[in-house]
Amino acid sequence: MTATDSPRVTAPAIAKRKGSGTPIVMITAYDAPTARTVDGAGADMILVGDTLAMVVLGYDDTLQVTTDDMAHHVGAVARTNPHALVIGDLPWLSYHVSTEETVRNAAQLVRAGAGAVKLEGGRKRLGAIQAILDAEIPVMGHLGLTPQSIHALGGFKVQGKELDAAKVLADDAIALAEAGCFAIVLECVPDGVARMITDSIPIPTIGIGAGRHCDGQVIVWHDVLGFAGPIRKAKFVREYANLEFQATESLERFCADVRNGTYPSSAETYHMTDGMAEKLGLVGGEPEPELAP
Numbered sequence: 001m002t003a004t005d006s007p008r009v010t011a012p013a014i015a016k017r018k019g020s021g022t023p024i025v026m027i028t029a030y031d032a033p034t035a036r037t038v039d040g041a042g043a044d045m046i047l048v049g050d051t052l053a054m055v056v057l058g059y060d061d062t063l064q065v066t067t068d069d070m071a072h073h074v075g076a077v078a079r080t081n082p083h084a085l086v087i088g089d090l091p092w093l094s095y096h097v098s099t100e101e102t103v104r105n106a107a108q109l110v111r112a113g114a115g116a117v118k119l120e121g122g123r124k125r126l127g128a129i130q131a132i133l134d135a136e137i138p139v140m141g142h143l144g145l146t147p148q149s150i151h152a153l154g155g156f157k158v159q160g161k162e163l164d165a166a167k168v169l170a171d172d173a174i175a176l177a178e179a180g181c182f183a184i185v186l187e188c189v190p191d192g193v194a195r196m197i198t199d200s201i202p203i204p205t206i207g208i209g210a211g212r213h214c215d216g217q218v219i220v221w222h223d224v225l226g227f228a229g230p231i232r233k234a235k236f237v238r239e240y241a242n243l244e245f246q247a248t249e250s251l252e253r254f255c256a257d258v259r260n261g262t263y264p265s266s267a268e269t270y271h272m273t274d275g276m277a278e279k280l281g282l283v284g285g286e287p288e289p290e291l292a293p
């Protein structure tokens with residue numbers, strides 16, 4: 001059985017992977033081409049993250065995207081019909097105002113093609129989590145550095161470094177697991193704290209900047225492939241390619257070919273049928289000599 005004809009990954013299947021010994025892989029994607037690369041690589045989950053705001057739309061933080069924006073991109077990813085579970089990230093303010101709005105916003109991402117949603121925060125989000133779960137939508141939690149709280153946290157900083165803060169994180173993780181989340185992202189926390197949380201809860205932890213003891217890892221597509229432009233590279237990012245450089249270099253060659261007249265070649269051109277130019281009485285329709293590609 002190949003990855004493509006095995007059953008599509010579901011949230012309950014991810015939850016069952018706890019303790020399986022094989023780390024879970026989640027990679028972000030925001031459109032059809034990035035989704036195809038992530039699914040083609042065999043990731044278990046595709047996160048349509050609100051990092052969309054920063055790595056695709058050029059904002060300085062994630063606070064600028066709306067549920068409509070997220071649904072637009074979830075739809076593009078889902079239409080590639082991936083084997084991986086598609087997770088729609090609930091953006092800032094989409095689950096903070098009222099229970100009714102929270103459920104409608106989560107449902108909008110599911111209608112766009114998500115099989116689960118993710119939201120940020122600990123025990124103060126239990127009401128939102130419960131309401132979404134009651135609407136039969138699987139929820140992934142997100143603790144540690146929660147970028148939607150950037151102003152409250154005072155910047156993109158490692159969380160849980162002090163004893164008290166680590167305890168709060170662990171208690172939040174236990175509460176989210178008890179509430180019924182199927183997995184929790186742990187972002188930018190010391191590896192010892194991530195390990196303690198991972199060992200304390202019955203659902204998978206998916207780390208980003210949280211060391212190697214989590215049940216899985218998540219990474220942002222543009223970070224791992226060297227396509228994040230001016231965004232500062234975090235310590236935990238391992239770059240497997242420099243696509244921004246490769247894309248620019250390739251496009252430079254295209255620009256040069258257009259300017260030196262070698263693009264398009266005859267083979268890259270639609271031609272009139274023989275004798276048509278004469279029948280039309282046009283000048284300049286004669287067959288041209290072939291140019292080197």
Ligand code: KIV
Pocket residue numbers: 028047048049050051052089142185187208218220
């Ligand atoms: O929005 C996102 O891409 C995320 C990951 C960094 C976990 O939340």
